[in-house]
Amino acid sequence: MNFFINGGLARxxxxxxxxxxxxxxxxxxxDVPAMLVATDFFFDLHRNAVIWGLPESQLLGLHDWFIDARDFVGQGAPKLSDYPMPAGMVELPTGNAQLRQFAFDGQTTSLIDVNADANGDVYAVSYFDPTRRQTRAEWYDPRGFIIAEDRYIMLADKNVRESRAFYSPTGQLKMLYTMAHDRTDIDEFEMVSVFDYHGHDYQxxxxxxxxxxxxxxxxxxxxxxxxxIADRGITEAWALNNMQTRAFKxxxxHAGHLNDxxxxxxxxxxxxxxEFDNIGDFNAVIVPTQIQLDRVANRFGYRERFFxxxxxxxxxxxxxxPVKTxxxxxxxxxxxxxxxxxAKQIDHLIDAMAIVHEQLPQAQLEIWGNGSDDGRLREQIARLDATEYVHLMGHTTAVLEKLANAQLFVAASRxxxxxxxxxxxxxxxxPIIAYDALYGPREIVQPGxxxxxxxxxxTDNVQQMAHWIQHYLSNQQALEALMASxxxxxxxxxxxxxxxxxxxxxxxxxEWRQAK
Structure with missing residues (x-):
């Protein structure tokens, strides 16, 4: 089997x-066996796999493994509309189709929040004390059982998570994470207990x-x-390197290997x-471009292990x-x-489009994606009065469709x-207009x-970006020739x-297997 290790799969x-x-x-x-090994907790892991077209036969979750849920099918999560009103409580109006709130008669704040996704499937139920301090939360697996429960305590006048318990589909406690809190109140797993795994308990x-x-x-x-294969080494490499059984590691x-x-x-x-401190302990290193491969092999050695x-x-x-003209x-x-x-420097693209707009007022820039820079980019668009031709479109799963409808793709990553x-x-x-950044753009993009x-x-990279955008958008013959090549x-x-x-x-x- 080929195991591809990653935290998980989100929407x-x-x-x-x-x-x-x-x-x-x-x-x-x-027909070569391979599986995504998900090490982190995603309550909607299996639903996300369906969304992204990943069959269950290629998905292996750590928590599924230890809570005996690998082969569980279930009847699906309860619907928000069917969630029963707790005894002795009344429902409060929310104005939100994905949230129901319950409180004791006479209370004006909820003591129970029931959260659902856009399909109306319940995914979390949160419980509060009369001061609106959260005390616990239940997480529903989309297959139809409560997979995890969080409990909270007061610590230095702040409400923090104390533990997370995991349950089997039959309700048996199978795992327990207890938390340690640093001075920033960020919870970290201090100890993990696994119960009744092949008849034994582990810590x-x-x-x-x-x-x-x-x-x-x-x-x-x-x-x-x-x-x-470790796809996110910062969380997986130590565990992989310290395995007690024989494995090809x-x-x-996926990114630049240097800070600069x-x-x-x-x-x-x-x-x-x-990984680089312990590179001699790994059997192979996969690098996506020849430029980066040469750099890391020249510096760290073991060239024969690089692919x-x-x-x-x-x-x-x-x-x-068929490809659209x-x-x-x-x-x-x-x-x-x-x-x-x-780091993606989307602001450079917006500035470039502002220049293009002066000559081609009908030109449009669509920015698909989300992230922490959203607010700053919106302010920039408003400041440039560019809302009519620069659009933050949000997340999409139809990436190829969006790309196929555009005449140019642009990138300004560092x-x-x-x-x-x-x-x-x-x-x-x-066609692609991009900054000549290490490593992918330099290898993928062939000028002309x-x-x-x-x-x-x-110093004039934004102006150059604007020049090439304007050149191809205003010259159909040149654009068609570039698309053909x-x-x-x-x-x-x-x-x-x-x-x-x-x-x-x-x-x-x-060959490694035969040489054992």
């Missing part, structure tokens, strides 16, 4: 999760030890000598510090679909799909380990072939090409 995900989903699809299409100090035990258990359950670089990519011997990105494998791929189904797309529409984070959305833009024939690159640190360039990331890259890694694992 909105980062590029890491999207890369894992594409990898799982690739392995599924080629672990922190999640690292729990993860290590879990990895060893699934390794043995699936026959031993399995392959593990790999980590993937202009200093090849500078400080290592803290997300990968443990260049793109973290995404363009499926045969996408390649077989420029005139079939939304006219003069530019798009970006990104987490709204300061750093990209790969740049999955650039590859997706290329997949539907949408599938887009244009702009010097990341050029983009369709040729995308074959470098076809399912066939990327699967061939994975063959080298799979062959190495087969």
């Amino acid at each position: 909105t995900n980062s590029g890491v999760e999207h890369a894992i989903l594409k990898r799982l699809q690739l392995f599924r299409d080629h 672990f100090f922190g999640s690292d030890e729990l993860f290590r035990f879990f990895f060893d258990e699934i390794n043995q359950a699936f026959g031993g000598a399995n392959a593990f 790999t980590f993937i670089l 990519e202009t200093a090849p011997n500078g400080l290592v990105n803290y997300n990968y510090q443990y 260049k494998i793109p973290v995404g791929m363009i499926s045969d189904a996408v390649l077989s679909e 420029s005139i079939e797309r939304q006219p003069q529409t530019v798009v970006t799909v990104s987490r709204l984070d300061e 750093s990209e380990g790969f740049g999955l959305t650039m590859m997706e833009a290329e997949s539907v024939g949408t 072939v599938n887009g244009q690159l702009i010097g990341l640190h050029d 983009t369709l040729e360039a995308r074959l470098a990331y076809s399912e066939t090409a990327v699967w061939q890259a994975w063959q080298n890694w799979l062959t190495t694992i087969a």
Whole structure:
């Protein structure tokens, strides 16, 4: 089995999760066993898997494993409309279709909040004392049972979580997390207890030890000598490296490995510090671009353990679909799909569109995604009086559709380990205008072939971005020519090409197994 380790799967995900989903699809299409191993608690993990098209056969959750819920199907979570009114209480009006509140007769604040998702399925029930201090919360698994319960206490005049208990579908206590609180009142797991696991109880100090035990258990359950890939090393690498059973251990670089990519011997990105400090203990390292592979191999050695494998791929189904011409797309529409984070420099794109607008008043910029920079970007759009042509569109699961409707894709990130959305833009024939950032843009974008690159640190980079946007939006012949060559360039990331890259890694694992 090939285990891809990650925290989990949410309704909105980062590029890491999207890369894992594409990898799982690739392995599924080629009948090679692979599973997403979810180590964190997501109450809606199984519903999210359905949303993202991940079959249950490729999903393995840590909590499902220890609470005996792997094969549980259930009848679904209770509906908000059917939730029974607690005895002796009355319902308060909320004006919210996803919330019901109950209180004792005569109370004006709720003592019980029942929360539901957009489908009306209950996912959490919160309990409060008469002062509106939360005392506990129940979490519903979408399959129809209470999977977890949080309890809260007062600590230094603040209400903090004391514990989280996990229950089996039959209501048996199976796991208990107790919390420690630092001076910032951020709760951290201090001890994890596992009850009646194969007839024994276990205690672990922190999640690292729990993860290590879990990895060893699934390794043995699936026959031993399995392959593990850590997609988020900061939370998984120690546990993977300290497994007690034989496993082929790999980590993937999804981002730049340095704090400052202009200093090849500078400080290592803290997300990968443990891996590089212990690189000799890992069997393989997967790097999505040749540029980054050369840099890390030259600095840390072990070149024979490095594999260049793109973290995404363009499926045969996408390649077989007809591609819209420029005139079939939304006219003069530019798009970006990104987490709204300061490092993505979306503000540069907005400034560039303000320049374009002066010459092409019909040009539009659609920004798909969400994140912490949302408020600042909205202020910028308002300040530039750009609300008519710059649009924060929010999250979408229909990424390819949005990209296929645009005439250009733009990106201004300071750093990209790969740049999955650039590859997706290329997949539907949408040319890319991007800053020449390490590492993905420099490898994916071929100037004049599938887009244009702009010097990341050029003092006039915003003006250059505006120039290229205006050039192609106002020159249909040039745009059509660029789109045609983009369709040729995308074959470098076809399912066939990327699967061939994975063959080298799979062959190495087969040789490792034979050499035991």
